[in-house]
Amino acid sequence: MSVNADQVRHVAKLARIAMSDAEVEKMVPEFNNILKWVEQLGEVDTDGVEPLTAVIDNELRLRDDVVNDGDCRDDVLKNAPEAQHGFFAVPKVIE
Amino acid sequence: MSEYRIKGETGEWEVVIGLEVHAQVVSNAKLFSGAATAFGAEPNTQVSLVDAAMPGMLPVPNKECIRQAVRTGLALDAVINRWSRFDRKNYFYADLPQGYQISQLYHPLVGPGEVEILLDDKDENSVKQIGIERIHVEQDAGKLMHDQHPTMSYVDLNRSGVALMEIVSRPDMRSPAEAGAYLRKLRSILRYVGSCDGNMEEGSMRADVNVSVRKPGDEFGTRTETKNVNSVRFVMAVIEHEARRQIELIEEGGKVAQETRLYDPDKNATRSLRSKEDAHDYRYFPDPDLLPLELTEDFIADCKASLPELPDDKRKRYEGVGVTPYNASVLTAEVETARWFDALLEAGAEPKQGANWVVAELFGALNRRSETLATTGISPQEAAELLKLVADGTLSGTLGKQVFEIMLETGDAPSKIVEERGLKQTSDTGAIDAEIDKILAANADKVAEYKSGKVQLFGFFVGQVMKAMAGKANPGVVNERLRAKLD
Amino acid sequence: MSELTTKTIAELRDGIGAGDFSAREVAEAYNAAVVAGRSLNAYTVETPELALAAAEAADKARAAGELKPLSGVPLGIKDLFATEGVDSTSGSNILKGFKPTYESTVSGKLKAAGAGMLGKLNMDEFAMGSSNETSAYGPVISPWKRNDGGNAALTPGGSSGGSAAAVSAGLAAGVTGTDTGGSIRQPAAFTGICGIKPTYGRCSRWGIVAFASSLDQAGPMAKTVRDCAILLEAMTGFDPKDATSLDLPVPNWEAGLSSDLKGKKVGIPIEYRIDGVPSEIDALWDKGVEWLRDAGAEPVKISLPYTKYALPTYYIIAPAEASSNLARYDGVRYGLREAPEGGNLDAMYAATRAAGFGAEVRRRIMIGTYVLSAGFYDAYFTKAQKVRTLIKRDFRDAFAECDFILTPTAPSAAFGLQEKMSDPLAMYLNDVFAVPASLAGLPAMSVPGGLDGQGLPLGLHLIGKELDEQGVLNAALAIEERAGFTARPQRWW
Numbered sequence A: 001m002s003v004n005a006d007q008v009r010h011v012a013k014l015a016r017i018a019m020s021d022a023e024v025e026k027m028v029p030e031f032n033n034i035l036k037w038v039e040q041l042g043e044v045d046t047d048g049v050e051p052l053t054a055v056i057d058n059e060l061r062l063r064d065d066v067v068n069d070g071d072c073r074d075d076v077l078k079n080a081p082e083a084q085h086g087f088f089a090v091p092k093v094i095e
Numbered sequence B: 001m002s003e004y005r006i007k008g009e010t011g012e013w014e015v016v017i018g019l020e021v022h023a024q025v026v027s028n029a030k031l032f033s034g035a036a037t038a039f040g041a042e043p044n045t046q047v048s049l050v051d052a053a054m055p056g057m058l059p060v061p062n063k064e065c066i067r068q069a070v071r072t073g074l075a076l077d078a079v080i081n082r083w084s085r086f087d088r089k090n091y092f093y094a095d096l097p098q099g100y101q102i103s104q105l106y107h108p109l110v111g112p113g114e115v116e117i118l119l120d121d122k123d124e125n126s127v128k129q130i131g132i133e134r135i136h137v138e139q140d141a142g143k144l145m146h147d148q149h150p151t152m153s154y155v156d157l158n159r160s161g162v163a164l165m166e167i168v169s170r171p172d173m174r175s176p177a178e179a180g181a182y183l184r185k186l187r188s189i190l191r192y193v194g195s196c197d198g199n200m201e202e203g204s205m206r207a208d209v210n211v212s213v214r215k216p217g218d219e220f221g222t223r224t225e226t227k228n229v230n231s232v233r234f235v236m237a238v239i240e241h242e243a244r245r246q247i248e249l250i251e252e253g254g255k256v257a258q259e260t261r262l263y264d265p266d267k268n269a270t271r272s273l274r275s276k277e278d279a280h281d282y283r284y285f286p287d288p289d290l291l292p293l294e295l296t297e298d299f300i301a302d303c304k305a306s307l308p309e310l311p312d313d314k315r316k317r318y319e320g321v322g323v324t325p326y327n328a329s330v331l332t333a334e335v336e337t338a339r340w341f342d343a344l345l346e347a348g349a350e351p352k353q354g355a356n357w358v359v360a361e362l363f364g365a366l367n368r369r370s371e372t373l374a375t376t377g378i379s380p381q382e383a384a385e386l387l388k389l390v391a392d393g394t395l396s397g398t399l400g401k402q403v404f405e406i407m408l409e410t411g412d413a414p415s416k417i418v419e420e421r422g423l424k425q426t427s428d429t430g431a432i433d434a435e436i437d438k439i440l441a442a443n444a445d446k447v448a449e450y451k452s453g454k455v456q457l458f459g460f461f462v463g464q465v466m467k468a469m470a471g472k473a474n475p476g477v478v479n480e481r482l483r484a485k486l487d
Numbered sequence C: 001m002s003e004l005t006t007k008t009i010a011e012l013r014d015g016i017g018a019g020d021f022s023a024r025e026v027a028e029a030y031n032a033a034v035v036a037g038r039s040l041n042a043y044t045v046e047t048p049e050l051a052l053a054a055a056e057a058a059d060k061a062r063a064a065g066e067l068k069p070l071s072g073v074p075l076g077i078k079d080l081f082a083t084e085g086v087d088s089t090s091g092s093n094i095l096k097g098f099k100p101t102y103e104s105t106v107s108g109k110l111k112a113a114g115a116g117m118l119g120k121l122n123m124d125e126f127a128m129g130s131s132n133e134t135s136a137y138g139p140v141i142s143p144w145k146r147n148d149g150g151n152a153a154l155t156p157g158g159s160s161g162g163s164a165a166a167v168s169a170g171l172a173a174g175v176t177g178t179d180t181g182g183s184i185r186q187p188a189a190f191t192g193i194c195g196i197k198p199t200y201g202r203c204s205r206w207g208i209v210a211f212a213s214s215l216d217q218a219g220p221m222a223k224t225v226r227d228c229a230i231l232l233e234a235m236t237g238f239d240p241k242d243a244t245s246l247d248l249p250v251p252n253w254e255a256g257l258s259s260d261l262k263g264k265k266v267g268i269p270i271e272y273r274i275d276g277v278p279s280e281i282d283a284l285w286d287k288g289v290e291w292l293r294d295a296g297a298e299p300v301k302i303s304l305p306y307t308k309y310a311l312p313t314y315y316i317i318a319p320a321e322a323s324s325n326l327a328r329y330d331g332v333r334y335g336l337r338e339a340p341e342g343g344n345l346d347a348m349y350a351a352t353r354a355a356g357f358g359a360e361v362r363r364r365i366m367i368g369t370y371v372l373s374a375g376f377y378d379a380y381f382t383k384a385q386k387v388r389t390l391i392k393r394d395f396r397d398a399f400a401e402c403d404f405i406l407t408p409t410a411p412s413a414a415f416g417l418q419e420k421m422s423d424p425l426a427m428y429l430n431d432v433f434a435v436p437a438s439l440a441g442l443p444a445m446s447v448p449g450g451l452d453g454q455g456l457p458l459g460l461h462l463i464g465k466e467l468d469e470q471g472v473l474n475a476a477l478a479i480e481e482r483a484g485f486t487a488r489p490q491r492w493w
């Protein structure tokens, strides 16, 4: 598969990365090069092969239902570009 | 119940409804962090660094949330998947700190099950099965506030990471009433199980309402999804409104767009969320921070053993001991009511009578007084005592009602009320005879009229005696003694 | 340069224990070396006060007879690790000024073991790169130079480029690295030091900024195999805060070191003779086989047929995971925010992420987003995860016939800065030998084998069975003892 400028723009939008037209144009061939290269995997017969789910055999451990975290608003907000009245503040969202 | 049809220009339409219910799991801590879940805390105080998606933070699942979802699945007769997995649902929004919601798409924890609803409360044969497609476990998002600042929205992450069960029905409902019955029944079951408090005002249960219309017998039409509807009434309103909108649209030659909509209760209308629509590509993939979730048979057996008697079983049990089907369904609808009634039975009340009394007398009184079982001072043990006093003739029906009123007022036990106020019914013939004699002596003229044939005066004498004895005389004995003296 | 900065961690530990020198002297020597080495651009933050404080604690501990395993050992910490109160930016503008209120489990364990922190080490942005040139702080310059009379600035490799340069130039006794697809092993090879990536799940990932969660593993880099064993013991261990952490006791790897490989079989994968790899590297590989044979191991030919698909597999899975892991850098809760005048939330996201991420990170986020998007998920991501299963199976089958595997670490010696920046694919190919073990979660290590014709270090690469770090360390030790690699970069900085 290969992508054109519009598709690159769409992906950039999904990824929330602003791109100028020039950047988009520059990325199209790079993108296609990489896609073409990874598409070698098409050669591999994977019929009946399960996708890998765990790198190393291991069990998902579950936590006990204990409140032992939170209550650290200062830490949570400490690095915020904009915090007001105990909230994070962002440009107004219209729903 | 007759089939629900909407009349359009081109004939009758059938409505097809499916619900995705988000139910907040009852747990102390969040799904993937140790922060608290309590409602109503100061903003951002119940937020761990994990919930705020600080760099390098990792999720570790809360066993209780998994347990509650499995118990819920078992209560809905659903398949419990021994192997399930968490996936990331990727999208950007200010209430979603990670930039993805940890959810389950490909391998949910719970598979198909069903909920039985009654289409008509008074007809136990009017049952319908509503299919459950799946239940998956996922994180809630935070909250955005828009009206505190002219150009900014505020983000509170207290809810961020709270565990939700998303209970997805099959498109098996065909009317607003069925959807309402399904939601109420589901809520009832969740509350019995204790996996969700069912508090819709606090957002513990919200429904995404999928609606489509078709001519009866046709294929399914295109559906719309109205998000986050937070009361049974609103869900029913959404269905009605959305069905009519779609029918009008189709009949005017238009096409229903598969889209997400939002309900505005003030306008009682839904509107399209098209603005968000174009970027919807959630790029689900297995969360690499979490391994597959594998359940042991022991774990599932423990979940099963911990389930209480569920509403349908309870209803059947009540009916089996003589409670009318209507009363049984009223008594089992809410877990608090059922628990109260069970305690009443345990305290020795006769089931049929007890049920009648609870549904007619107690609920009537509570309604009148704007009280509930939770707020009333009457305990099931005291109620059982009252019923027993009436049953064994210690109290007359009238006295019983009087004692009941005092109980409602004071919260005192009936025995105490009877004792203190001397309200015990008397069958003491000596005392009754003495009163009768006094009344007859004082009304010699009426006695003469009676004897000359005006027999309807008998009631007058009864009333006089009862009044003189402050209602405490056993009416049967009064009747019998009066006849003996007059006839 | 103080003689103290040429000592191994084992020597520092033993010397402090014996009272030959104080921890304070060691810390001061390293603090001075860090300052003197600034032109290498290895550190993004210097924390001499933390190194000194740990040294003072170590000297007190010695007086009290309570020395800890790493008392008085000054370490550099890769910037990918969150360090409490110290800028932790992962080499990215988007985390500019980010000071965590928490300490990563691994760096916390090292500190708890008595180690002092000299500073934070430069790296490729979010660990995406193989030359340390994608860092927002600019490239790290390798302390090594070619002996061709030119003065070309070389890469120390990446992404743990600052880590590699610091150890090799004597700016730290040991360092932490992280390895997602070779980021410990390739820079170790480029700079003539040792580095080991343990089995996935040995080191907690808690507090390490995520690149590709199913691949990321921390590990140590140091002058010697023994030093790696010492550091690895301090870094690993079960962490309930990481759901993928292995709940296993930490082996005593240092005590278990032995270069006697009698009865062991070393697998030589036939597919790893690749066109375009310099003959010097193949020759070193052959030498490595001989050294291991000399140590008692029997070489056997093995086949890893699917490993030739490892790189494309990796370049689907890693960007996919990264595209999601890096979604949190959105300008809301920390780091950079670019909010265009009058713009909405989406405009803020897009501007912040465009300004905050460098070209390579943006490229990988884009690729990752694409391969997960509707209609492409199965063709790319699911396919790659299936091939990954086959790659893992390759190793499982191979380990039925051998105890560990020997390959070159990288297909070339260190290259010049700018040489490969314009060609992403050429850069990606650098990790051709390293990536398969990452995809399979296996322990793997680079140990210096010799110098090439231009006087640049070349590494040999050992891959072990799941959880068999000891086997890897022992084989590396056998090579270390026989290679006699003592070359150090000539000081020019």
Ligand SMILES: [Mg+2]
Residues within 6 Å of the ligand: B020, B208
């Ligand atoms: Mg939904």
Ligand SMILES: [Zn+2]
Residues within 6 Å of the ligand: B022, B138, B166
């Ligand atoms: Zn949901």
